[in-house]
Structures are given as structure tokens and as C-alpha cells.
Amino acid sequence: MSSEPHRRTYAQRALHHKNPAAKLLLETIERKQSNLAVSVDVASTKDFLAIIDVVGPFVCLVKTHIDIIEDFTPSLITDLQALSAKHDFVIFEDRKFADIGNTVALQYSSGVHKIASWSHLTNAHPVPGPSIITGLSSIGLPLGRGLLLLAEMSTKGSLASGSYTEAAVQMARAHRDFVVGFIAQRRMDGVGAGPNEATTEEDFLVLTPGVGLDVKGDGMGQQYRTPREVVLESGSDVIIVGRGIYGKDPSLVDNIVAQAKRYKEEGWAAYLARIEPA
Ligand code: S5P
Numbered sequence: 001m002s003s004e005p006h007r008r009t010y011a012q013r014a015l016h017h018k019n020p021a022a023k024l025l026l027e028t029i030e031r032k033q034s035n036l037a038v039s040v041d042v043a044s045t046k047d048f049l050a051i052i053d054v055v056g057p058f059v060c061l062v063k064t065h066i067d068i069i070e071d072f073t074p075s076l077i078t079d080l081q082a083l084s085a086k087h088d089f090v091i092f093e094d095r096k097f098a099d100i101g102n103t104v105a106l107q108y109s110s111g112v113h114k115i116a117s118w119s120h121l122t123n124a125h126p127v128p129g130p131s132i133i134t135g136l137s138s139i140g141l142p143l144g145r146g147l148l149l150l151a152e153m154s155t156k157g158s159l160a161s162g163s164y165t166e167a168a169v170q171m172a173r174a175h176r177d178f179v180v181g182f183i184a185q186r187r188m189d190g191v192g193a194g195p196n197e198a199t200t201e202e203d204f205l206v207l208t209p210g211v212g213l214d215v216k217g218d219g220m221g222q223q224y225r226t227p228r229e230v231v232l233e234s235g236s237d238v239i240i241v242g243r244g245i246y247g248k249d250p251s252l253v254d255n256i257v258a259q260a261k262r263y264k265e266e267g268w269a270a271y272l273a274r275i276e277p278a
Contacts, residue, residue, distance in 0.1 A: 005203040006187055006235040009275055010035075013203055021120040021146030022180035022205055025090045029060040029238070032088060035231065035271055036264045037061035037207065039094070039242035043070045047250045049079055054253055055245060056087025058260040061121075061207075063092045063240055066113050077118050092207075093119035096150065098127055101135025109139045116140050123148040123183055126168040133171060137178040146180035151188055154210025155221040166192030172204060181205030185225075187235035208236035212244040213266065227263060231270035239267045 005013060014026035029035050038055045040062060042048050048069060052062055062084070069076065084091055093115045097104040104124065108116045115122060116139045124132050126149050136147055151168040152160050160168070165184070169192045172179040181204040182188050188206060193199045212224030224244070230236045245259040 005189065006237070007275060010237075010271075016203065017180070019146045019177065019180045020144035021090070024120060025061060025146075025205065025238075028088060028090055032058075032060055033268055034058055034060045034264045035238050035267045036260070037063050037092070037238050037240045038245055038260065039063040039065075039209065039240050040246070041065050041068060041242050042246070042250055043068055045069055045071050045073075045076050048076070049083065050253075051246050051250055051256060052080070052083050053087075054256050055260045056083055056089060058257075058264045059087075059089050061090040061092055061238065063094050063242075064119070065094055066115070067095075072112065077114075081118060090120045091118060092121040092123075092148075095119075095122050095124075097122070097124040097132060097136060099132070100128060101131040101138075103135070104132055105135040105139050108136055116143055116145060119145070121146050121148060121180070123150055125150050126164070126171050130171050130174065133175045133179060137175065141178050145178075147178050148181050148183050148205070148207060149179055150184075151182040151191075152184040152186075154185060154208075154223055156217075156223055157221070169193075169204075173199070173202065176202065179204075181207065181237075183207055183209065184236075185210070185230075185234060189235075205238070206236045207238040207240055208234070209240035209242075211239040211241045211263070213262070214244065218243070227266040228270045228273075231267055232274050235274070239263065 010026045011030040017023040036059050038059050040051050149168045151165045169188050184206050190199050208230045227239050241263050246256050
């Protein structure tokens with residue numbers, strides 16, 4: 001078996017992951033043969049639930065921005081959890097926490113959205129330093145949740161590069177029980193490791209946004225690469241697609257299904273090519 005995580009199958013990697021949320025994601029990817037995550041960035045509860053019900057069969061994960069929803073009520077969460085059970089997908093609230101430990105712990109556990117109570121995965125900017133992980137893990141770890149650090153971003157001119165990215169990976173390495181991987185544009189294996197630091201045992205998940213087959217950007221700084229570039233060439237584990245799937249019109253169900261199938265197939269073909277023996 002290869003020691004490089006991205007040369008192993010999702011199923012092999014699931015066996016060795018101790019964090020329950022990471023394990024669930026890897027198992028779900030394998031079971032559904034899908035490394036596609038859909039990012040559902042719409043403002044109404046009706047569109048939000050309708051899109052998720054339609055794409056559900058094709059995705060391993062649904063990524064939310066719960067604070068975008070204009071008519072939010074707690075029953076939305078019950079409905080989201082029912083869809084997660086019906087279609088077998090993991091939930092990732094893309095909250096991008098970025099404050100001191102005490103504040104993020106409150107933002108994660110409390111307020112209107114109570115994210116920790118329903119989201120298997122969430123993410124944080126490493127900018128405050130390791131205390132952001134301490135704060136979030138005090139809430140999330142007892143619940144079996146997992147955290148992704150934003151080591152890189154998909155946007156033009158992103159400041160998350162070079163030594164910042166290396167420091168993010170070092171922070172993750174020091175908290176492997178709770179930090180299960182990265183939002184990044186490529187694999188982070190060995191990034192920022194000292195010459196004598198053994199990193200062969202680590203298996204961080206890499207989830208990559210900025211994925212599109214038809215356009216290269218959105219006119220607001222977003223940059224798109226294809227599933228093949230992301231999964232095969234850059235070694236990412238999950239492609240995150242938003243407007244590429246529902247963008248034309250959230251009510252065009254046939255088109256959403258067609259796009260979800262298309263991205264699922266592209267993402268899986270790129271993974272199969274990646275794990276092929278050299
Ligand atoms: O670097 C990033 C990190 C994230 S989480 N770039 C991103 O685009 N995202 C998120 O992925 C972003 O907040 C949005 O929800 C999604 C991309 O959406 P799309 O419509 O451009 O595919």
C-alpha cells in the first residue's frame with residue numbers, strides 16, 4: 001500500500017482515520033463513488049432545500065453558508081438533517097471562523113445557528129494562531145466534529161500562500177485529533193515540515209473550491225479549475241462546486257441534475273486515474 005495518501009483509495013484511508021467526521025466523509029465518498037461536494041449559496045429556505053434534495057444522490061457532502069438564508073428558522077436544520085439521512089451526505093458549514101478562542105467557541109456553539117450541533121465539519125482561518133483550534137475543539141471534539149483550516153484560497157491575489165500556508169499546516173499537525181484537513185488548492189503533504197519531521201503517517205483531507213468546467217472566473221476574483229486539474233494534477237480529495245451546478249437558475253431541476261452528474265463523473269474519473277498503479 002502506498003504511503004502517499006492520494007495514491008490510496010478512500011476506503012483504505014477511511015480505515016485509518018480516527019476522527020469520526022473525517023472517517024464518515026471518506027466512507028461516504030467510497031459508498032457513493034462521489035468526491036463531489038455542492039456548495040449551496042442561495043438565500044431562501046425553499047431554494048436551499050430544493051437544490052439539496054435534487055443534488056443529494058450525487059454528492060458526498062453539502063456545504064452551507066447558513067448565514068445567507070434570509071428566512072432561517074431552526075426547522076431548516078431539521079429538514080437539512082433529514083435530507084442528509086435520506087441521501088447519505090456529510091454536512092459542512094463553511095463558517096470560516098477567524099477570531100479569538102473564546103469568541104469562536106461561542107460562535108460555534110451558540111447564537112441563532114448553533115453550528116456545532118448539526119455540522120459534521122466546519123472551517124477556520126489560521127490567522128489568529130493555534131488558539132482558534134483550542135477554542136473550536138473545546139466545543140467540537142466532544143461532539144465528534146472535525147475542522148478544516150483554510151491553508152490557501154481560490155481567489156486572485158490571496159494572501160494565504162508561502163509561509164502562511166506552511167504555518168497553517170504546522171498548526172494542523174499539532175492538533176490532528178480535531179483538524180482533519182484543509183481547504184486548499186493542492187495536497188499539503190509534508191508542507192512546512194522540518195528536515196527531521198516524520199510526516200508519512202499523516203493523512204489530511206484536502207477539499208478544493210474554485211472548481212468549474214465552463215468558465216475560468218466570476219468577475220469577482222473567483223478562479224476556476226477543472227475537476228481533473230484539481231483531483232488528478234493537484235491531488236485534492238473533494239471538489240467543491242457551487243454555481244457551476246445550480247448557477248443558471250435554481251429552479252431548473254433538469255439542468256441541476258445534469259450538472260451534478262457531470263461533475264460527479266469528472267471528479268470520480270480523475271480520482272480513478274490518480275490511484276492507478278504507475
Ligand atoms: O478559497 C475558497 C474557499 C472557499 S470555502 N474559495 C471559495 O470559493 N470557497 C467557497 O466555495 C465560497 O465561499 C463558495 O461558497 C464556494 C464556491 O462557490 P462557486 O459558486 O464559486 O463554485
